[in-house]
Amino acid sequence: FTYRTDVATPQKRPAELACEKITNDLRSIDPVTSFSAFLFKSDSxxxxxxxxxxxxxxxxxxxGCVSTVKFTKIEVGSEHKEIKAVHIHPDFSSExxxxxxxxxxEMVSDLDYSSDWHPVCLYTSQVNPESYLMGYFGKIQIVADGECFDKTGADLKPSQLCAKNLKFKRTFLGMPIYKVQENFPIHKLFAIVAKESDDFEPYVITKVFDHLDFIxxxxWPKNGN
Structure with missing residues (x-):
């Protein structure tokens, strides 16, 4: 019996390599939460x-949050960070x-990491997580696509899922949806909210995995570095 030594190791995606660095950085700052909402500013x-x-x-x-206004700055605490560029998905349409x-x-300068403001790893598996998902306001349940049909006017695409809050009645555009895991870091970004909702109504979320090539x-155009 001969052991093979030429079996190729699967190459890691840039997002996976970036996650390794993010994880090391987070261990030194004792992160509180990954979610953030910031004031985006323009001249008008x-x-x-x-x-x-x-x-x-x-x-x-x-x-949808940045497609109609040319924002130039983000307010991060007491600091105003200058925006270098806004990269909108090429297939996004207001229709x-x-x-x-x-x-x-994309910012002009680096963000200074803190327990409040720091990056999150991306969920890089094609398989939807079996464990529960979490939003900023609590647990989130994936429901049948048909419950979101009226909100889109068409069947959902593979890059979309229909979700519903279990505790908080409102959902805001762009809110992150996390896969919760036992090992550090606890949260990985699974999706973002694609359409707002109220009164516990289901809403459409955009899966990160299906847009990894774009991201x-x-x-990380140079292998996550």
């Missing part, structure tokens, strides 16, 4: 965009706002 408008930092210079949110509703905000090509 102010908007509240929810989302998550996924890198020192990149914030992920819903495209189908719940589809491909994802955008990346990685902008945030």
């Amino acid at each position: 408008a102010v908007g509240l965009c929810r989302g998550n930092w996924i890198d020192k210079r990149f914030y992920i949110t819903a495209a 189908t706002p719940s589809l491909n509703n994802i955008a990346l905000i 990685e090509s902008i945030v």
